[in-house]
């Protein structure tokens with residue numbers, strides 16, 4: 876559905892042949908947070924110039940984890956798996972949609 880909409884666009888760091896003199900332990904690192912469908916948080920660190928993957932296997936349960944905790948990737952083969960939080964959010968968005976729809980209808984009828 877929303878593939879490729881992960882916000883890492885534009886963050887590519889141009890790494891050229893220059894600047895490779897200092898490699899190894901001194902390489903700066905960045906910690907990136909990932910959340911899996913079970914709500915586990917893991918924070919692997921990557922070299923600054925490394926390309927951060929969109930998903931990361933949760934070290935605790937093995938599910939794919941994503942950088943957006945509100946939109947964790949769904950593990951292939953377990954599409955029916957839904958966390959309690961995900962279930963609540965889905966219900967809420969349905970209710971929100973109903974409210975928005977009613978508002979729009981009311982506006983159309985000129986009752987607002």
Ligand SMILES: [Zn+2]
Nearest residue numbers: 911915933936
């Ligand atoms: Zn997990």
